[in-house]
Amino acid sequence: MIHPSLLPILAFFAHTTALAQTLWAEENTSFDLYFEPLALVAVNQQEIQLAPPVNENAGFPAFTDSLSTAFYLRYTISPVLPNTPLIHRASLLDGLSSSWNTLPFLPASGTCTLAPSAKHTGTDQFLASTIYGHSGTALHDGIPVVIRIGLSDKKYQYLAADTHWLNLTYQCL
Amino acid sequence: MSVRTLLLFIIHLIFNILNGQSLSVLYEENTVEITSVHLHPPQTAGADYAPTIVLSQGAFVTVQDVRSRTQWCLMAYSTTTLPGNTTLTIFPDISSVPAETVGMNTPSQLLLGAQPQPLFSGIGTVDQMLLTFTLDNAHVSQNVNTTPVYIQYQLQEGACPAGP
Numbered sequence: 001m002i003h004p005s006l007l008p009i010l011a012f013f014a015h016t017t018a019l020a021q022t023l024w025a026e027e028n029t030s031f032d033l034y035f036e037p038l039a040l041v042a043v044n045q046q047e048i049q050l051a052p053p054v055n056e057n058a059g060f061p062a063f064t065d066s067l068s069t070a071f072y073l074r075y076t077i078s079p080v081l082p083n084t085p086l087i088h089r090a091s092l093l094d095g096l097s098s099s100w101n102t103l104p105f106l107p108a109s110g111t112c113t114l115a116p117s118a119k120h121t122g123t124d125q126f127l128a129s130t131i132y133g134h135s136g137t138a139l140h141d142g143i144p145v146v147i148r149i150g151l152s153d154k155k156y157q158y159l160a161a162d163t164h165w166l167n168l169t170y171q172c173l
Numbered sequence: 174m175s176v177r178t179l180l181l182f183i184i185h186l187i188f189n190i191l192n193g194q195s196l197s198v199l200y201e202e203n204t205v206e207i208t209s210v211h212l213h214p215p216q217t218a219g220a221d222y223a224p225t226i227v228l229s230q231g232a233f234v235t236v237q238d239v240r241s242r243t244q245w246c247l248m249a250y251s252t253t254t255l256p257g258n259t260t261l262t263i264f265p266d267i268s269s270v271p272a273e274t275v276g277m278n279t280p281s282q283l284l285l286g287a288q289p290q291p292l293f294s295g296i297g298t299v300d301q302m303l304l305t306f307t308l309d310n311a312h313v314s315q316n317v318n319t320t321p322v323y324i325q326y327q328l329q330e331g332a333c334p335a336g337p
Contacts, residue, residue: 024329024330026328028323029200031204031205031321033255033319
């Protein structure tokens with residue numbers, strides 16, 4: 001028989017042992033996740049409608065060697081390090097060529113120079129320029145951009161109704 | 174129960190209490206960088222981060238002062254709230270330790286949450302078990318600058334409970 005005076009001692013050890021069996025040790029750790037600044041300029045996959053609109057069924061407009069469109073690119077820019085390259089990407093259909101004509105612009109938080117006017121052909125080509133002095137998030141009325149699209153005669157004849165849309169993406173990397 | 178048996182039982186309990194098991198978790202990196210190479214596709218304008226990013230981070234877990242054949246469970250949880258729906262998952266690399274030290278119910282991965290969840294079920298001493306990490310559902314527009322990640326590891330007696 002257990003002597004009654006030993007019961008509290010036994011209960012104490014049973015309690016402490018139960019706790020020890022539950023948790024032996026604990027380690028608090030930490031590390032940092034550092035996200036390199038990536039500035040999103042404008043929206044991804046912006047679609048630009050050419051002017052005048054192409055309507056192959058009506059045969060309007062009459063084929064010329066180029067069409068053009070001008071638009072203002074609205075954007076939000078997030079913090080980015082100085083001299084970060086600004087990448088332009090245009091997804092163009094086969095048979096199309098294009099040229100850029102952009103102007104420097106001044107966002108609220110600093111000076112930004114967009115890519116100089118350039119020409120490229122083919123698909124998924126990249127143009128890089130440098131973006132300066134951004135800090136914070138700034139809204140701007142937009143970047144003036146003119147794009148001229150050249151179409152071959154054959155391509156124009158078979159142009160589908162939805163092909164006069166371009167996917168343009170902008171991002172600072 | 175005789176007094177002698179009772180004393181032996183108490184000595185056994187005291188031994189268990191004083192036998193201090195130790196847990197050590199060491200990271201390979203203090204800072205893990207997420208850059209444009211983690212975009213999907215990498216280095217592509219307009220792209221967002223890949224849905225799952227394998228972090229260039231590893232951790233080595235060492236459990237000592239545990240008697241052989243004694244089973245234990247390593248639990249983990251985080252007090253960090255990552256932006257948006259971003260989550261962190263830990264993968265125990267059971268190939269990094271002898272097979273006889275891997276216990277029952279070791280999960281293949283642990284999605285870190287605010288409550289302790291089983292990460293690894295071990296037997297006896299384990300030396301430098303490798304943990305790897307993935308970051309899921311990160312977005313360029315939401316994840317910026319530096320985010321500290323706090324992870325608490327707990328060493329508990331007994332095999333891990335069976336998973337769902």
